Amino acid sequence: MSGEMDKPLISRRLVDSDGSLAETPSEGPKVGILGSGDFARSLVTRLVGSGFSVVVGSRNPKRTAGLFPSAAQVTFQAEAVDSPDVIFVAMFREHYSSLCGLSDQLAGKILVDVSNPTEQEHLRHRESNAEYLASLFPTCTVVKAFNVISAWTLQSGPRDGNRQVPICSDHPDAKRAVSEMVQAMGFMPVDMGALVSAREVEAMPLRLLPGWKVPALLALGLFIFFYVYNFVRDVLQPYVRDGKSKFYKLPVSVVNTTLPCVAYVLLSLVYLPGVLAAALQLRRGTKYRRFPDWLDHWLQHRKQIGLLSFFCAALHALYSFCLPLSRVNRYEVVNLAIKQVRPARAAYQPPSAASGPAGALRRPPPDVLKTGEPGGAMPGLVDAAQGWGQETDARQLRVFEALQEEC
C-alpha cells in the first residue's frame, strides 16, 4: 500500500520541461470522454496525469480543443467512442438521448455515468440517471461513479477531504475495471452494489451535512425547552409574583443558564445508547444480533451529539467569563451610589414646627455633593442627594441596596 502511495500521480514522462502536460505514451490505457464541460476538463487533467490516454468527444472539437491539455485528443463524438472500452458520459441527463445515434458504436462498451441530478430532478424521476442511461443503451454496461467528486477536487487532486468514490453496476467485471481506474487516479473505490443503488449514490451530494440534521434539531429542541423553563422561573415568576421586572436577563443571563442544561442532557444522550446497547446484548445473551433501528441510528449519531454538547459547554464558559466583567462594573457604580446616599440619610432630620418650611429640607454634608473629584459624587446622584429629606429618599436607598444585592 505504501509503495502505491509513493507513486507520483503525474509520471515524469508526461511533464514537459516547461511544466505542461506532454504527449501521452501510446501504451497508456485509452479512455473516452463525451462532453467538454467543467467536469470533462478536470477529468481529462486527472486521467492524463494518472497515465491514461484520453480522447474527448465534442459536438464542436475545434472550439473546445484549446481548453484541454495537449496530451488529450479532442475530436467529434463518433470518432472519440470508436477505440476506447471505457467511456465517461460527462453530460447532463437531458442530453443523453442526443447520443442515441452512436448506439451501434457504443455496443459492448462500459459507459461511466458521472451525473448528479438537482433536488427537483431527483424527486421528479423515479429511476436514477444511470438506470436511464442503461435503458437508452441496453447493449452497453453502465457504471455509476465519480458523481460525489467535484470538478475542483478532480483537478486539484485528492489531497485532503473525502477520497471515497461510491461505485455501482450490475456487471462485476465493469465495476472492477472502473475501480482500478479510480485507484489509479488516487481515489478510493467503495462498492455500492448493483445499479439500483445509483439512486442512493446520486442522492449523496444532495445531502447537506449528513448525520447532523437530527442532532441539530435535538439540540435546538432542548434549548427551546430549557430557555422557556428558565424564562418562566427567573423572569416571569418574579414579575407576576413581586412585580419585579427582570426582562433584561433574557438575552444573556437566561441564555447562559440554559446552555449548561442543554450540554448536560446532550452529554447524557451520548452515553445512554451505549449503556442500552450493552443491556440489550446481556439480555439477548449474544452480541451477534442487530440492534433495533432506533438504537442503531442513535448510536451512529453519538459523535455529532457529543460535539454539540461540547459546543454548548464552550459557549457557556465564554458567557460565564464575560458576565462577571459587566457585573463588577455595575457593582462598583451602585456601591458608589450607596456610599454617597447613606451619609445624607444619617444627616437627615425630620421637619419640625420650629424649623419652619426652610428646615424641612436640610442639605446633606458638603462632601457628598462634590462632583468631579476622585470618590466624589456622580452628577446624577447629586440631585438624589439634594432631594434627601423628602419621602422619596428612603425608596431611593432601597432601590440602590436592591441593585447591590443583585450584583
Ligand SMILES: NC(=O)C1=CN([C@@H]2O[C@H](COP(=O)(O)OP(=O)(O)OC[C@H]3O[C@@H](n4cnc5c(N)ncnc54)[C@H](OP(=O)(O)O)[C@@H]3O)[C@@H](O)[C@H]2O)C=CC1
Ligand atoms: N461540475 C462538477 O463539479 C460536477 C459535474 N458532474 C456531472 O458532470 C456532468 C457534466 O457537468 P459539467 O461539465 O459541469 O457541465 P457543462 O455544462 O460544463 O458541460 C456539459 C457538456 O455536455 C456536452 N453536451 C453534449 N450534448 C449536449 C447537448 N445536446 N446540449 C448541451 N451540452 C451537450 C457539452 O460538450 P460539447 O459542447 O463539447 O458537446 C458540454 O460541454 C453533469 O452530469 C454533472 O452533473 C458531477 C460531479 C461534479
Ligand SMILES: [Fe+3]
Ligand atoms: Fe456553569
